[in-house]
Structure formats: C-alpha cells, structure tokens
Amino acid sequence: MKLSDIKDMSKDDLLGILGLTTKPTASERMLGSLSMLGIGLLCGAGVALLLAPKSGQDLRDDLGQRLRELRAKSSNDAEDVESNNHASTSTLAREGANP
Numbered sequence: 583m584k585l586s587d588i589k590d591m592s593k594d595d596l597l598g599i600l601g602l603t604t605k606p607t608a609s610e611r612m613l614g615s616l617s618m619l620g621i622g623l624l625c626g627a628g629v630a631l632l633l634a635p636k637s638g639q640d641l642r643d644d645l646g647q648r649l650r651e652l653r654a655k656s657s658n659d660a661e662d663v664e665s666n667n668h669a670s671t672s673t674l675a676r677e678g679a680n681p
Contacts, residue, residue: 597603634641
C-alpha cells in the first residue's frame, strides 16, 4: 500500500482497516428503534389475530361492521361540519349586510 492510496481512502475505509466504525448519529439510532418498534407491533398484531377466540369469518364480519360504522360516523361528522360552516357563513353575511 502506497501513501497515495491512503490519501484516496475515506474515513470509513481507514476505520474499517482498523476494525472500527463511526458512531451512529441520533437519527440513525432513532430510526433503528422505530423500525424495531414497528416490527414488534406487526408481530404482536399477528399473534393476537392467531390467538383470537373468534373464528376467522366472525373476526372479518366484526371488523367489517366496525369499519362501516366508522365510515358512517365520519361522513356524518363531515356533514355536520359542512352545515355549521354554511350557517356561520350565512350569519356573517347577514351581520355584514346589517352593521
């Protein structure tokens, strides 16, 4: 190995020759922790589904029913917000016309 070869090497290459690595940054450590948390959540959800006391068809029916209820509730909430917004606009228009 020549001196010119060492000049062309990066810091990571030199540390690798010595058997060392750079210290991971805080974001790298956080990303690793979050990915492990995500994997744990997925595994836990899978085990919970496998050990559920209901049959697969019953579980799918319950989940479908809950999703339909949630969808209906969210559409009702959206309609309420829209009607409240329309009422507020009408009130502001009347107040602006009659100062």
